[in-house]
Amino acid sequence: MTVNAVAAATVIGRSRDDIARRLAEDLVDGYTVNLGVGIPLAVPNFLPDDREISLHAENGILGMGPHPGFGLEDPDLTDAGKQPVSLKVGAAIVDSATSFAIVRGGHLDVTVLGALQVSEVGDLSNWYVPGRNPAVGGAMDLVAGTPEVWVCMEHVDRKGISKLVPQCTFPVTGFRVVTRIYTDLAVFYVVDGRLLLKECAPGVSPADVRNRTAAAYTEDLFL
């Protein structure tokens, strides 16, 4: 399947904030969630008031809160991106081995990550662009251990090329790990190694999605 790059300019889907807002709607009260860098970092801004979502940071925080405000930063309290954060009431600190025991042992509910590519069976590439500086952080542990891995990303890259692909061409972070994909154009689920289009963004048609998606998928839209 080829992607019509020209068509991309004619469809306006969700903004990056709206992708985060759409994903936040699906987080269930009581979930413990790890958020990666990029669009995922906006998710806490859009959580409904009636739900308590606990945030985990790889460096050992459970119950992470937002930036504490200028002048209140504590060098001993930073998130996995080395930024100052605060703690929610009832937060707990653990060491790095225990932090990843939580991750690998399946004790988080959802990991939300950005992506370079997601394949049609749920393979994820998000750690390395060959030729650039390699770094992996906790991404491979998060995708290996968390039962639900939700990707937020732009549907196509800057050149208009689909990031939903038949097979990842970038180095893979984890195989068959992604369970949902939230893009500016659509929401997909990955079920038993098959990609399902569940929802189009407002103002986006199934045909618009089809034109911009290199991966094979089945339409299984929510009614």
Place this chain on the structure above:
Amino acid sequence: MTVNAVAAATVIGRSRDDIARRLAEDLVDGYTVNLGVGIPLAVPNFLPDDREISLHAENGILGMGPHPGFGLEDPDLTDAGKQPVSLKVGAAIVDSATSFAIVRGGHLDVTVLGALQVSEVGDLSNWYVPGRNPAVGGAMDLVAGTPEVWVCMEHVDRKGISKLVPQCTFPVTGFRVVTRIYTDLAVFYVVDGRLLLKECAPGVSPADVRNRTAAAYTEDLFL
């Protein structure tokens, strides 16, 4: 080599307390030590005042002290034999996984254990008498992880049979793990898989030891 059981009655070496006292002399200031049941439990009674020996208990105590006195027992503070104990100033509590991380990781200095048999290369049998109730506790971890494993035991069993043997006939706890043996008759070191007689108890001759020892060993007495 056969053992002269009759001769056993004619030699009186160290008492059980004296075995513990002799071993205690060899513990170096600052050591962290795990003590098994039996004769080893008497060791703390004989530590010289000028040495600080930290006691480890498998259930997660570092810096264990003696029985707290009648009426002062705490059900939340017991040793590996389920007996009430106290804590020394500066003690630390850890969970069972960390307790055995300490053991297996080689962070104890000495483990002192009783034995059914020790072989001439330092194999130890002390966990199981076939036909009786099997139980192992932490013995296999302690001998696998501690750099120095010191055995305190009677030189011969109740039938007068040597407990220092060419090969263990009881099920083995660990192979080539014992580094010293303190008995009522003598002190042996195990060096590079060879048993060395280092010392006879007061009133005991090298010939007395030879007559009661089934294992091959070399005399290498301290002058």
Place this chain on the structure above:
Amino acid sequence: MINKFRPDVMESLDVVWSGASIAIGGFGSSGRPDALLNALCDLDRRDLHVIVNNVGHDFTGVGRLVMEGRVRRVTASFPILQEFYDAYFAGKIELELIPQGTLAERLRAGGSGIAAFFTPSGAGTMLADGSFPLSYRDHEVATRLSAKETREINGRPHVLEQGIIADFGFAKAQKADPKGNLRFHLSARNFNPVAAMSGRTTFAEVEQLVEAGDIGPDDVHLAGVFVDHVVMTAAPEPANLSGTMEKSVL
């Protein structure tokens, strides 16, 4: 608001099925989750696989489960209870005997997504070579513990041990807050954190319920993310248990 406190132990524990595997904290009677174990008996659950360091020295705790014939298999390092051994030799219960440190590490590993690990503990012994009797029939050995894969690493033999993921984890703690954060008291901590980690669903029984924030973030011994349900102990622990201690002398 997340609130893991459950007012009714029996109702809360009703999700445990007969046949389940349960990782249980405690060392002897110290830190043993007796309220949970008693509720399990009262709920008439059977055919259980219990993973616990000691079966116990009397008919309380895991001893009660055994005496009431509710246990199919015990994974333990030091069972103690004579009636347990009687049932073992009579072919009524299987015994998977493993070194204490291996037990602690297998529980932690299972709860940490570590499928298996190489340890030197037990290498070459009856507990690794396939000869230890897992079960008896008519006082003859019926089945044996499988031989464990052995590998020489750094010049020493090591055995491969599997992580344990239990259907349920039972822990006893001193305090819990509504998020399930736990704090233990002295050596009653022992196997409780790793039993809690190992459970797919974990119950903690506690002496004290406190408000969120009462346990400071640096003072949490086990993060609430490992705990699903918090119940109260049946009775508060007496301040002085010297009577019980007397009985616990082996």
Place this chain on the structure above:
Amino acid sequence: MINKFRPDVMESLDVVWSGASIAIGGFGSSGRPDALLNALCDLDRRDLHVIVNNVGHDFTGVGRLVMEGRVRRVTASFPILQEFYDAYFAGKIELELIPQGTLAERLRAGGSGIAAFFTPSGAGTMLADGSFPLSYRDHEVATRLSAKETREINGRPHVLEQGIIADFGFAKAQKADPKGNLRFHLSARNFNPVAAMSGRTTFAEVEQLVEAGDIGPDDVHLAGVFVDHVVMTAAPEPANLSGTMEKSVL
């Protein structure tokens, strides 16, 4: 009396040899043992193998070691520092890149007598299949990370990862008592406990020295048995590091 306090960092650290492997705590600059790292530079040690999560974002901490050409190999998950990568591509430093959870677990395993473990993290990826460049020469790949043994367990591929026993462990803590018991502050804990466990000989630098007993037995984060020498940080941490934080933005 056991007293692990050492008044002179330089004198105490003099036992570290050029060529040594050193496990280092910290996450970015949070909880990083800068006094120890600076002393290592001042002592002119070279050819080091550092095991650390981040090389750093500037020329402090591990960044200083790298900039001064003292490092032969880095084992890390997220190096960050551009000058490190320049040295890597120029063939001056080897990079053993591993997942962050694998790094934490390898340090804990090494310190715990666990020779190796199977983890699903990274299975089938470039970090396990033998293709990741360990070193360059003239900007071409010179050597690659060895392929890791892979095994299907419970229906999923897992890779075998080795425990790391470092010659030395460097940790930063908030407080220490004379026994070496440590307490950390908030997320500055991170890799410090496992770096301390991994070291054959471990140094802890702390902001505060306290009396034995001031850290209660249930309040110790890392037991003193893992710590050999305690030194003071070069300067107390400022209460507010917002300036530093600005610089740490990636």
